[in-house]
Amino acid sequence: MKLYIVILLSSLFHITQQLNQQDRCVCELTNKEKVFPHETLNSVNDEASKCSFKVNPQKSVELEALYFGLDFRLPQLLQDLSTLEKEDDGELYGAVSLQLLHLRDELHELEEYDTLQVEKKRKDNLRLKRDLDECKNRNDFNIQPTRQPDSVCPHAKFVNITGPRFYSTGEAPSNHKYGGWGRDPKPALGKENWYWRVILTASNIYANNINFYSSLSALTVGVKTPDKALIHAANPTTNTIQGPNVVFYCDALYYNCYNSDRVCRFNITSKAISNIQLPKGTRYNSKGNFCHLGKCYIYTDIDLATDESGVWVIYSTVQNFGNLVLSKIEEGDPPMFAQTWYTSVNKQAVTNTFMACGILYATRYVDKEIEEIFYSFDPLTGVEKFNLGIFINKMCPDINFLNYSPVDKMLHIHCDTYMVSYEVLFE
Incomplete structure (x- = not known):
């Protein structure tokens, strides 16, 4: 092949090529x-x-x-x-x-x-x-909501936690390791100081009732109120509890319905049960658990959370490649999904999630003594952060339940039979 070079000389411009x-x-x-x-x-x-x-x-x-x-x-x-x-x-x-x-x-x-x-x-x-x-601009997995939720945080930026402030097994038998507990962010009149607790059976999979305690001291010694609520006499059966990720809001219990990709709502007063169908492709029945390198926590596919604005559900779908999906639950009977957001963090790469002031947070296992809150997702802006570096000093190796209480700004944890709480610090 030959290269032809035309040299043009002009008083206006000059081109030069250096040759060997x-x-x-x-x-x-x-x-x-x-x-x-x-x-x-x-x-x-x-x-x-x-x-x-x-x-x-x-x-x-x-x-x-x-x-x-x-x-x-x-x-x-x-x-x-x-x-x-x-x-x-x-x-x-x-x-x-x-x-x-x-x-x-x-x-x-x-x-x-x-x-x-x-x-x-x-x-x-x-x-x-x-x-x-x-392609990035058209990415279907970053669907923007039709309307943005209002800001619900009266505090400021979540920066740290301290504690533990409370540590007790309560009345739970030592072989019943999984469960959940906390306070109602929107309590009924006369129940402002009450605590609730759900204890799974020895299989660490099912439950069919919820217990109430009139104070923290009553919870510690296991003195229940007469308002114990039985969802169904049989356990397990349709619409009973599956997995430890349960929350209580506005006098109703929200949980993963047994053997189903649905969220159940159990009204304590009327004893009525309604449910919400999760999107097609949702992983359930211990197919999309919280995990770390050493183990996975069984039947934690569908996580419920409460904060200042209400009830949220965190799960994963096949369509979103197993990454966390966040949906806001609209109050009502039956309840409905208000909005849904998609994230880029894989659910099986985190050990738990919770909501605080409208922000999604995720934790990961560091070692037997330390858990790290490493990730956050803001539905208002779509911004994800992967380097929060907020550490939890654990009282037991595995955290199977984690939820934020806006009533007392505490982080409630259930691990290996123990109930533990930490104070949440805002800027």
Whole structure:
């Protein structure tokens, strides 16, 4: 393959190519023009066309650099020509225009000679990058909500936790390790100081009742109120509790319905049960648990959470590749989903989740003594953070229940039979 280099000399612009000694060629230029100093373009072209050499990979790189330089210089030349057009050029402009047109033809010719496809690949890469950017903008898994929830945090930014402030097994038998406990963020009249607790059976899978305690001290010694609520005499059966991730809100218990990809709502007063169907593809029946490298926590596929704004559900779907999905539950009978958001953190890479002031937080296992709150997702802005670095000093190795209480700004944990609470600190 031969490369033809046309050398154009002008008082307006100058192009130079540096060659190695063995590749050097000398072109003799003769000035025949009396007025314009460009000489005869045809003579120069004939002489320059005789200068040729074989192109190797190194020369192709040099060629690409030359091409970029010319591509950068052309807009400047066009700007200069625009200035010339406005002045009396004595027919100079016509000659320069022909040279520029010829130069453009030569550049297209050089591009065709690029057998190593350097320039073609560069353009393909640019097109590919553009397509990827467009794909990101169209990403169906980052669906924006039709309306944004109002800010519900009267405090400020969540920055740390301290404690533990409370640590007790209460009345739970030592072989009943899984369960949940806490306070109602929107309690019924006269129940403002009550605590609730759900204890799973020895299988650590099922439960069919919820117990209430009139105070923290009553919870500690296991003195229940008469308001014990039985969901169903049989356990397990349709609409009884599956898994430890239960919450209590506005005098109703929310939980994963037994053997189902639904969220159940048990009204304590009426004893009525209603439910919400989760999206198709939701992982349930211990297929999408919270996990760490050492183990997974059985039947933790569907996590319920409460905060200042109400009830949330955190789960994973096949469509979202097992990543966390967050849905807001609208109060009512039956309850409904208000909005849904998709995140990029895999559910089985976290050990638990909770909500505080409308923000989703996720934890991960560090070791037997430390759990880290490492991740947050803000539904208002769609911003995800992966480096929060807020650490929990654990009282037992595995946390199977975790929920925030806006009533007392405490983080309630259930682990290996124990109930533990930590104080949440805001900025």
